[in-house]
């Protein structure tokens with residue numbers, strides 16, 4: 001009994017650590033005004049009535065970064081500075097280009113976990129657990145592989161393929177911060193101690209059948225690189241369905257190392273005319289980039305405005321969907337389309353509006369729906385019969 005109480009205390013500590021990421025949004029969005037003289041945590045908000053689709057948009061992630069430098073690496077960030085709509089949403093994205101033999105040297109992100117997928121080439125990646133273990137957990141990744149770097153831990157990537165390599169990373173903060181270890185340790189002015197690392201997750205091994213927020217932790221001595229790894233995001237999903245869309249999730253269920261880290265990834269394939277229908281993620285903001293084709297995307301602000309903010313995206317464009325808001329994507333290009341989305345939760349949840357409203361079991365009372373949608377109950381019955 002005493003050990004179970006201790007366990008719960010430890011789990012509570014872990015939960016509070018896991019929640020120590022960006023603060024939750026307090027409104028639909030808070031588009032950054034970068035040059036305001038008012039100092040807040042992040043940026044002050046643009047007048048919501050002046051907000052437009054371009055505030056949630058960034059273009060050019062299809063452009064190769066310039067790796068002509070000593071390390072042979074180039075990081076193209078899509079943070080709040082580049083995409084003002086990310087302000088308060090707790091998520092961001094970056095493209096990383098590697099020349100042959102290029103190295104993204106050991107660094108930490110003090111405010112973010114990072115989930116990374118390889119678009120091209122082969123990378124060796126790894127991170128080091130915190131004191132006292134300092135274990136290196138590493139793995140070689142190929143196209144379509146996914147790896148997660150826990151918040152605050154020292155990590156690196158290097159190109160071990162024959163040509164150049166490209167990775168797409170998402171981070172669980174609008175402003176993850178970067179501390180390059182070599183620079184911070186040997187180049188700081190004045191010198192500061194180097195032992196500022198996030199605390200390790202520690203838990204009793206006696207953890208059977210206890211419900212926690214997320215999943216219980218594997219014994220950290222048994223943890224291996226494959227726990228932080230997922231393979232197959234280069235494989236097109238099967239879009240042969242009524243909507244012409246396929247979502248391939250990389251959530252904590254598929255990648256156990258995501259547990260407590262507040263981030264996840266998904267590949268979305270669209271057939272020609274394919275639609276990812278209006279849905280919400282109750283627990284996550286979403287940042288999406290187009291790898292192939294053209295998508296029309298949009299989201300609707302909450303009551304009373306219910307404004308639709310939409311935009312057509314092409315390859316390399318980035319768009320952000322604020323937490324909990326109804327949003328959709330549809331293929332408006334000529335062929336198939338592919339997008340990569342990252343979400344600010346290990347388990348974002350999906351509520352597809354049509355299914356939730358018209359397909360619930362048991363059904364919502366039809367007079368409630370008839371009033372809500374201001375149509376005849378026969379219309380509701382006819383729609384419900386399709387679910």
Ligand SMILES: *[C@@H]1O[C@H](CO)[C@@H](O)[C@H](O)[C@H]1NC(C)=O
Pocket residue numbers: 060062063064313314315316317
């Ligand atoms: C990036 O994609 C845009 C369309 O979104 C296209 O106009 C541009 O040529 C592309 N650039 C590269 C380098 O592929």
